[in-house]
Amino acid sequence: xxxxxxxxxxxxxxxxxxxxxxxxxxxxxxxxxxxxxxxxxxxxxxxxxxxxxxxxxxxxxxxxxxxxxxxxxxxxxxxxxxxxxxxxxxxxxxxxxxxxxxxxxxxxxxxxxxxxxxxxxxxxxxxxxxxxxxxxxxxxxxxxxxxxxxxxxxxxxxxxxxxxxxxxxxxxxxxxxxxxxxxxxxxxxxxxxxxxx
Amino acid sequence: xxxxxxxxxxxxxxxxxxxxxxxxxxxxxxxxxxxxxxxxxxxxxxxxxxxxxxxxxxxxxxxxxxxxxxxxxxxxxxxxxxxxxxxxxxxxxxxxxxxxxxxxxxxxxxxxxxxxxxxxxxxxxxxxxxxxxxxxxxxxxxxxxxxxxxxxxxxxxxxxxxxxxxxxxxxxxxxxxxxxxxxxxxxxxxxxxxxxxxxxxxxxxxxxxxxxxxxxxxxxxxxxxxxxxxxxxxxxxxxxxxxxxxxxxxxxxxxxxxxxxxxxxxxxxxxxxxxxxxxxxxxxxxxxxxxxxxxxxxxxxxxxxxxxxxxxxxxxxxxxxxxxxxxxxxxxxxxxxxxxxxxxxxxxxxxxxxxxxxxxxxxxxxxxxxxxxxxxxxxxxxxxxxxxxxxxxxxxxxxxxxxxxxxxxxxxxxxxxxxxxxxxxxxxxxxxxxxxxxxxxxxxxxxxxxxxxxxxxxxxxxxxxxxxxx
Numbered sequence: 197x198x199x200x201x202x203x204x205x206x207x208x209x210x211x212x213x214x215x216x217x218x219x220x221x222x223x224x225x226x227x228x229x230x231x232x233x234x235x236x237x238x239x240x241x242x243x244x245x246x247x248x249x250x251x252x253x254x255x256x257x258x259x260x261x262x263x264x265x266x267x268x269x270x271x272x273x274x275x276x277x278x279x280x281x282x283x284x285x286x287x288x289x290x291x292x293x294x295x296x297x298x299x300x301x302x303x304x305x306x307x308x309x310x311x312x313x314x315x316x317x318x319x320x321x322x323x324x325x326x327x328x329x330x331x332x333x334x335x336x337x338x339x340x341x342x343x344x345x346x347x348x349x350x351x352x353x354x355x356x357x358x359x360x361x362x363x364x365x366x367x368x369x370x371x372x373x374x375x376x377x378x379x380x381x382x383x384x385x386x387x388x389x390x391x392x393x
Numbered sequence: 394x395x396x397x398x399x400x401x402x403x404x405x406x407x408x409x410x411x412x413x414x415x416x417x418x419x420x421x422x423x424x425x426x427x428x429x430x431x432x433x434x435x436x437x438x439x440x441x442x443x444x445x446x447x448x449x450x451x452x453x454x455x456x457x458x459x460x461x462x463x464x465x466x467x468x469x470x471x472x473x474x475x476x477x478x479x480x481x482x483x484x485x486x487x488x489x490x491x492x493x494x495x496x497x498x499x500x501x502x503x504x505x506x507x508x509x510x511x512x513x514x515x516x517x518x519x520x521x522x523x524x525x526x527x528x529x530x531x532x533x534x535x536x537x538x539x540x541x542x543x544x545x546x547x548x549x550x551x552x553x554x555x556x557x558x559x560x561x562x563x564x565x566x567x568x569x570x571x572x573x574x575x576x577x578x579x580x581x582x583x584x585x586x587x588x589x590x591x592x593x594x595x596x597x598x599x600x601x602x603x604x605x606x607x608x609x610x611x612x613x614x615x616x617x618x619x620x621x622x623x624x625x626x627x628x629x630x631x632x633x634x635x636x637x638x639x640x641x642x643x644x645x646x647x648x649x650x651x652x653x654x655x656x657x658x659x660x661x662x663x664x665x666x667x668x669x670x671x672x673x674x675x676x677x678x679x680x681x682x683x684x685x686x687x688x689x690x691x692x693x694x695x696x697x698x699x700x701x702x703x704x705x706x707x708x709x710x711x712x713x714x715x716x717x718x719x720x721x722x723x724x725x726x727x728x729x730x731x732x733x734x735x736x737x738x739x740x741x742x743x744x745x746x747x748x749x750x751x752x753x754x755x756x757x758x759x760x761x762x763x764x765x766x767x768x769x770x771x772x773x774x775x776x777x778x779x780x781x782x783x784x785x786x787x788x789x790x791x792x793x794x795x796x797x798x799x800x801x802x803x804x805x806x807x808x809x810x811x812x813x814x815x816x817x818x819x820x821x822x823x824x825x826x827x828x829x830x831x832x833x834x835x836x837x838x839x840x841x842x843x844x845x846x847x848x849x850x851x852x853x854x855x856x857x858x859x860x861x862x863x
Contacts, residue, residue, distance in 0.1 A: 211714070212714075212715075212718070213711040213712075213714070213715050214590055214690045214715055216690065216827075216829045218808075218827065218829040218830070218831060218832050219829065219830060219831075222831055222835070223457075223808045223809060223810045223832075224809075224810070226429050226430075226457075226810065227429075227458065227470075227472040227473055227475070227476050227810065228432075228472070228476075229432035229433070229436075229475060229476055229479045230432075230433070231433040231436065241830060241831045241835060241836075264711055265591065265711060266590055266591040266624070269590055269591070269624060269690070270523065270621075270622075270827060270829060271522075271523050271808075271827075272430065272521060272522055272523040272537035272538060272539055273429075273430065273539070274430070274433075274521075274539035274540040274541060275540075277539070292591050292594065293594075294591075294594065294624055295594055295595060295624070295626050296523060296537055296538070296539060296621075296626075299538075299539060299542065300539035300540075300541065300542075303539065303541035303542070304541065313711075352414070352555070353414040354411075354414040354415060354416060354555075357414065365541070365545055365553060366441070366443070366544065366545050366548050366549060368553070369418065369545065369548075369549045369551060369553060370548075370549065372408065372409055372418060373549075375408050375409050375418070376408055376418075376420070376446075376549060376550065376551055379408045379420050380420075380550075383420075383422075384654075384658075385651075386647045386651035386654055386655050387422060387513075387516070388422075388423070388510065388511050388513060388516075388645040388646070388647075389449040389450060389645075390423070390448075390449055390450060390451060390452035390490050390511065390645075391448075391449045391490065392490045
């Protein structure tokens with residue numbers, strides 16, 4: 197995973213709450229067995245509508261999505277994160293994220309920046325009044341800045357550290373493999389196994 | 394201070410307690426795998442030269458993509474077929490047990506685990522599927538994970554996790570029962586409507602109270618299944634004699650002396666009297682009636698006797714805008730009685746309501762009646778075992794005689810990854826778990842309902858409860 201310090205790109209105001217993962221990428225796109233190329237499925241139902249924000253220049257080139265509360269609810273599909281990243285998004289801003297989506301983002305290096313709803317409203321207004329304005333997300337400072345507006349965001353410190361360092365989770369866990377083995381030795385023998393007989 | 398059920402299970406699985414901001418490392422007892430969220434995880438293992446650490450704690454089945462007709466034939470959709478074949482190759486290469494299509498144990502992953510007796514109290518259970526919360530009905534800590542986490546569990550049998558907060562959902566009625574025609578599906582839809590789709594974020598919900606204690610295991614599974622629709626990580630119910638009775642004698646349940654040991658350990662899995670939850674919610678079950686959704690998220694639900702809400706009367710701006718968009722998408726007018734909503738399709742099935750009790754309940758309503766003209770009714774058992782049991786009880790004949798289609802096991806129209814989909818503009822009454830835009834097919838409109846309401850709706854052609862048939 198690439199380390200993430202700061203990112204600057206075009207902000208996209210998405211005035212919708214409860215953007216569930218079925219909207220981010222419908223199930224029909226989940227049949228693939230590869231990990232890339234999901235950009236065509238991103239918001240596919242909404243992109244059929246010409247007035248949808250990503251069908252408008254310069255928002256189609258956006259990389260910082262500013263959405264309403266409860267972003268990423270529903271299905272656990274990590275494809276939602278892949279689709280956002282394959283499209284070019286590096287940051288999603290919302291006042292509330294679904295837990296699984298937030299976890300999936302952290303694994304892939306997509307920054308899920310939690311910004312208070314009144315600040316999201318300010319960002320929306322700014323991005324709508326001046327389409328194409330660039331937004332800078334600074335992970336070290338935990339700030340979102342556009343023009344003369346700077347607002348703070350929340351992200352848990354551990355996730356922030358991992359993103360800043362670009363660390364791989366499995367590698368981190370494998371450092372504790374002896375502890376895993378020791379734990380396994382204490383598991384009662386009556387616990388179920390899946391072994392086929 | 395005492396601990397909650399969730400905290401006890403967590404503590405029993407601590408491989409390593411995180412220092413400072415570091416998350417805890419939790420051992421995973423059971424990892425369920427299906428074809429949709431696993432291919433990229435196996436690929437990751439292959440690229441890194443890693444193996445599956447505990448194939449004996451991992452089991453796979455094919456559910457999301459499988460057709461529910463002509464199951465003996467190869468899957469017609471080449472993309473679905475590739476995904477299923479990829480799972481088979483991965484399971485063979487990495488040594489993971491698999492229940493493929495046409496196997497007697499195949500079915501929706503969340504139906505298969507419990508019926509095999511693999512899902513047991515006090516376990517940690519994960520799956521690359523948000524409805525893993527289902528298994529919490531046994532007092533297990535069960536939650537959905539993304540594909541990167543699937544890879545992590547395959548490689549290490551652990552997950553780094555921050556401790557969840559706990560929320561008690563107290564469901565009580567005067568005598569501990571629900572009113573006639575009210576099911577656990579109505580209970581959970583009412584809970585989600587009350588706390589909202591984000592109300593459970595960061596929490597493990599523990600369902601408690603006299604109503605929960607009196608529910609069957611299958612009814613409990615329906616409630617825990619939809620915990621994720623309230624945004625919760627997991628939902629749990631303390632194990633009791635109902636749980637033990639369900640498990641006893643199942644293939645993977647402990648036997649003999651080990652059974653007695655297990656039951657003794659399971660009896661300890663209760664929230665201590667002096668434990669404190671981070672939040673509590675009370676549900677007055679005496680006030681509950683059949684519940685249906687009118688909108689495009691599972692929190693947008695109301696009692697069947699109500700009317701489609703008027704967005705203009707909603708104070709919160711985000712909720713108002715959301716309701717306006719929902720009504721436009723759903724093609725509904727504010728103020729119309731919910732009972733006047735016509736449907737084209739009725740779907741009975743899914744990991745929420747695709748078990749024996751669900752099929753029996755629907756069959757009892759529809760027996761001797763006919764599906765209304767112009768309405769298509771699909772009945773899809775949650776697993777092959779459910780299918781065979783239902784056929785042994787003659788339920789397939791009941792459904793067929795009423796004019797419904799009796800299918801083979803799988804996720805089916807819950808999310809339309811197989812050919813079972815709604816056409817654009819089509820409207821369903823569905824016993825599944827999500828009414829998101831396009832969930833059951835592009836442009837499809839979904840009303841979430843209980844199996845009883847589904848069956849009554851099929852007969853009348855409009856959203857109905859069984860009492861409307863008298």
